[in-house]
Amino acid sequence: MLAVRKTSPVHGVSLDDIPEPDSPASGEVIVAVVAVGICGSDVHVYEWTSGYEFMRSRLPVVLGHEFSGKIAAVGDDVVGLRVGDSVVVMPGISCMRCVTCARGTPHLCPNKETLGLTRDGAFASHVRVPASGCIPIPAETDLSLAALTEPLCVGDNACDVGQVTAGDTVVVLGPGTIGQAIVRAARWRGASRVIAVGMNDAARLEVAQAMGATHCIDLADGISLQQGIHRITGGKPADVVIEATGHASSITEGLQILRKGGILAAAGIHAQRASFDLTEMIRNKQQIRGAHGSRRQNWERIIDRIVHEPESVRPMISMELKINDAEQGFRQCLARSVSKVILRPD
Numbered sequence: 001m002l003a004v005r006k007t008s009p010v011h012g013v014s015l016d017d018i019p020e021p022d023s024p025a026s027g028e029v030i031v032a033v034v035a036v037g038i039c040g041s042d043v044h045v046y047e048w049t050s051g052y053e054f055m056r057s058r059l060p061v062v063l064g065h066e067f068s069g070k071i072a073a074v075g076d077d078v079v080g081l082r083v084g085d086s087v088v089v090m091p092g093i094s095c096m097r098c099v100t101c102a103r104g105t106p107h108l109c110p111n112k113e114t115l116g117l118t119r120d121g122a123f124a125s126h127v128r129v130p131a132s133g134c135i136p137i138p139a140e141t142d143l144s145l146a147a148l149t150e151p152l153c154v155g156d157n158a159c160d161v162g163q164v165t166a167g168d169t170v171v172v173l174g175p176g177t178i179g180q181a182i183v184r185a186a187r188w189r190g191a192s193r194v195i196a197v198g199m200n201d202a203a204r205l206e207v208a209q210a211m212g213a214t215h216c217i218d219l220a221d222g223i224s225l226q227q228g229i230h231r232i233t234g235g236k237p238a239d240v241v242i243e244a245t246g247h248a249s250s251i252t253e254g255l256q257i258l259r260k261g262g263i264l265a266a267a268g269i270h271a272q273r274a275s276f277d278l279t280e281m282i283r284n285k286q287q288i289r290g291a292h293g294s295r296r297q298n299w300e301r302i303i304d305r306i307v308h309e310p311e312s313v314r315p316m317i318s319m320e321l322k323i324n325d326a327e328q329g330f331r332q333c334l335a336r337s338v339s340k341v342i343l344r345p346d
């Protein structure tokens with residue numbers, strides 16, 4: 001099968017012909033991948049920016065963790081999944097044996113593996129996964145939209161971490177696909193103002209608007225973030241700021257537009273260290289929290305939305321490509337000219 005792999009710790013990926021996965025072990029299944037999205041983290045891995053050194057010892061690895069598909073084979077001791085079922089798959093694999101998992105917080109498991117980063121993922125026609133990570137979805141679900149489940153869950157989790165509630169003014173820094181997912185999740189929670197902010201990012205801000213942003217600010221228009229927010233809110237600071245840019249300056253600037261006692265949830269992957277006025281943050285009783293990945297509860301919530309409100313998330317998809325054209329997809333993502341690029345391995 002053709003697979004998009006990271007084979008060595010340098011810039012780029014390779015399209016390789018590799019054997020299909022062996023038959024599933026006990027507790028595992030093989031998923032025939034129908035649709036798989038290129039994630040911002042895949043782009044980081046492609047560029048080999050800092051923050052992904054943990055992958056070094058795992059190479060070569062098939063990338064791809066945002067996917068939907070159909071069960072192609074079922075190992076022993078698997079209940080509730082049958083060949084032909086449509087599924088989405090949680091990419092984080094917790095050990096379920098450590099103290100953290102036993103405490104009921106498997107998303108914090110220190111032994112966590114991730115499909116498409118530390119073990120073979122879904123940029124291929126077939127992928128072997130633990131049955132426990134598979135969530136069946138209704139057969140009629142659009143599987144391209146279902147491939148958006150993971151990034152939408154990351155956005156939903158970021159809103160959990162930021163404690164977004166009805167009536168809030170939420171500022172989302174970064175209009176990439178995670179920013180777009182945060183916008184949608186904030187609207188689902190009843191935030192009354194959701195302001196998406198980008199820098200020279202007209203195409204992706206347009207998608208953020210289609211995903212529910214009530215206002216958009218492009219900082220390339222020559223205004224500062226503070227000025228832009230002031231114009232929209234009449235001087236009222238944000239209740240919650242969620243950062244999905246990966247630029248250190250967005251933490252500094254995000255704190256400046258956040259109300260006293262407000263939460264800044266940082267969801268970007270940062271190549272640089274951030275610097276900000278700690279005393280001011282303390283006096284303002286603000287909190288900075290890290291938001292990463294998602295939890296099972298996000299998956300249940302988001303699958304329900306995709307099934308019942310498919311059109312509310314469709315604007316995220318910019319293009320669908322054959323897996324042979326993965327390189328083209330990565331280049332489009334690098335140019336920030338697109339939102340979600342979906343690869344179809346069939």
Ligand SMILES: [Zn+2]
Pocket residue numbers: 039040041065066150151
């Ligand atoms: Zn992702």
Ligand SMILES: [Zn+2]
Pocket residue numbers: 094095096097098099100101106109110111112
């Ligand atoms: Zn564990």
